[in-house]
Amino acid sequence: MAEMQMDQALAKQLFFEGATVIILKMPEGTEFGIDYNSWQVGPKFCGVKMIPPGIHFFHYSSVDKNNRKESGPRTGFFLNLQQRDLKILHWDKQREEVDLTPASENESEAMRINLKEMDKFLGPYPYNTLKKWVSLTNFINEFVMQKLQPENGQICAFSEVLPVLPGKYTQDRIEQNLPQYDTECKSYAEGLARLPKMQLKPGTEIRFTKIPKQLYPEGATPEEVTKHSMDLSYALETVINQHYASNSQDVLGELQFAFICFLIGNVYDAFEHWKKLLNLLCRSEEAIVKHQAVFSNLISILYHQLSEIPADFFVDIVSQDNFLTNTLQVFFSYTCNPAVDRTLRKKAERFKAHLTKKFKWDFEAEPEDCAPIVVELPEGTFVD
Numbered sequence: 001m002a003e004m005q006m007d008q009a010l011a012k013q014l015f016f017e018g019a020t021v022i023i024l025k026m027p028e029g030t031e032f033g034i035d036y037n038s039w040q041v042g043p044k045f046c047g048v049k050m051i052p053p054g055i056h057f058f059h060y061s062s063v064d065k066n067n068r069k070e071s072g073p074r075t076g077f078f079l080n081l082q083q084r085d086l087k088i089l090h091w092d093k094q095r096e097e098v099d100l101t102p103a104s105e106n107e108s109e110a111m112r113i114n115l116k117e118m119d120k121f122l123g124p125y126p127y128n129t130l131k132k133w134v135s136l137t138n139f140i141n142e143f144v145m146q147k148l149q150p151e152n153g154q155i156c157a158f159s160e161v162l163p164v165l166p167g168k169y170t171q172d173r174i175e176q177n178l179p180q181y182d183t184e185c186k187s188y189a190e191g192l193a194r195l196p197k198m199q200l201k202p203g204t205e206i207r208f209t210k211i212p213k214q215l216y217p218e219g220a221t222p223e224e225v226t227k228h229s230m231d232l233s234y235a236l237e238t239v240i241n242q243h244y245a246s247n248s249q250d251v252l253g254e255l256q257f258a259f260i261c262f263l264i265g266n267v268y269d270a271f272e273h274w275k276k277l278l279n280l281l282c283r284s285e286e287a288i289v290k291h292q293a294v295f296s297n298l299i300s301i302l303y304h305q306l307s308e309i310p311a312d313f314f315v316d317i318v319s320q321d322n323f324l325t326n327t328l329q330v331f332f333s334y335t336c337n338p339a340v341d342r343t344l345r346k347k348a349e350r351f352k353a354h355l356t357k358k359f360k361w362d363f364e365a366e367p368e369d370c371a372p373i374v375v376e377l378p379e380g381t382f383v384d
Contacts, residue, residue: 014050019085020122021058022047022111023098026091031061031071036129036264046121052130053083055140057260062096072096073157074266078149080142086112100153135304136263137256139297144253147243151203157266206261208273209243209254211235211280232279233286240291248294252301255281259305275323278302282331289339296344299351302328306355325361328352332363 023046026032030041034048035056059076075097079087088103088111103111111118149155212235216228228234236251244250255277261270281287281298288295306324334340335348355361 014124017083018050018052018125019081019083019087020047020049020115021051021079021081021087021089022118022122023089023091025093026060026098027063027093029063031063031074033059033264034125035133037126039123044121045123046118047123048125049119049122050127051081051085051125052127053081053085054134055080055137055142055145056133057137057264058098059264060098075157076155076261076265077153078140078145078155080145086115097154132304136308137260139249139253139301140256140260141250141253143247144250144257148207148254148257150206154204155206155261155265155267156204206267206270206273208258208270209239209277211276212238231283231285233284233290236280236284236287239280248291249297251277251281252294252297255298256301256305263308279327282327282334285334285337288331288334288344289337292341292344295335296347299347303351303354306359322361325363328355328361329363 021034023032026041026045028041028043028045031038032041032045033039034051038059055078057076057078059074061071061074063072064070077098077100081087086108088108090099090101090103091097092099215232215235216225217234220228240248240251255274258270258274258277261267262274281295332348332352335345352363356363
């Protein structure tokens with residue numbers, strides 16, 4: 001890790017006031033990072049110093065011992081660090097991952113005493129990207145972090161899965177009415193059928209909030225079903241009341257958590273959850289009036305998030321349909337409601353203008369599913 005050029009007085013203050021995370025015996029060549037930065041680990045690397053208090057995401061990828069250019073899937077973990085905090089972690093050689101088991105009090109005390117001697121083995125936190133990191137994570141707090149991260153603490157780009165039912169032996173497959181391995185596979189569908197059903201290994205899944213499948217209350221009339229299927233405020237209120245009743249802003253923390261897991265952790269399922277949660281927020285017309293502070297902050301969050309992704313990333317290569325423009329088009333139409341606070345309306349208008357100018361997205365065109373159907377009449381037909 002390269003040393004940053006900074007004022008000596010500032011460096012001294014950061015050394016004593018910032019947090020330190022020590023990771024012992026991480027193999028040389030491992031790709032290691034914190035927040036928005038990553039490096040190749042050198043032979044003397046022992047961790048990171050001068051870390052500002054707050055939520056941080058540590059991530060790493062093991063490397064092939066025979067080919068240092070090839071690295072494994074990324075794994076990461078969140079830590080909420082306090083001022084002058086000291087975390088001591090160890091590399092698990094057998095599992096090729098960081099062991100998140102807390103160090104003993106004796107080891108922590110001994111390490112704190114020798115912290116000055118370890119200074120030359122610790123890389124400084126890269127403050128040049130701190131502002132960007134804070135803008136992407138300012139709503140992730142201890143509660144949100146603990147609620148969402150996997151029970152084992154490790155966030156893996158490729159989830160560890162196990163078969164739902166045993167299928168190693170022929171008898172197991174016969175009992176499950178599955179095709180046998182020794183028979184000829186005649187089609188792609190048949191090949192898929194031979195694969196055992198898999199499930200995430202318990203304790204390894206990110207515990208995202210489940211978006212309600214039923215968008216309306218029990219006993220709803222047909223008219224109410226239609227209303228709640230168009231305006232998702234009831235479903236959003238259900239999520240907030242069940243999971244974030246003490247602070248509705250925490251739902252934004254989950255949106256940021258999912259985005260970081262995708263952007264830096266390389267977890268595709270997190271991107272899918274981000275889209276679902278964003279869709280829920282943007283299509284909740286009544287909620288925009290009720291939770292105006294939440295939606296004002298949502299605009300700020302999206303401003304920073306969309307700065308990190310190419311403009312064409314959200315376009316479906318088959319249909320050329322842009323998920324984000326369609327979703328935000330609905331959101332902008334809802335913020336035009338006179339019941340919405342004027343400040344929020346103005347902020348939404350400025351954001352819309354910013355996206356139109358930067359990405360050339362058209363929010364004025366009528367969505368295809370809302371366009372009128374044009375019927376071709378036979379020549380000579382007259383309509384009164």
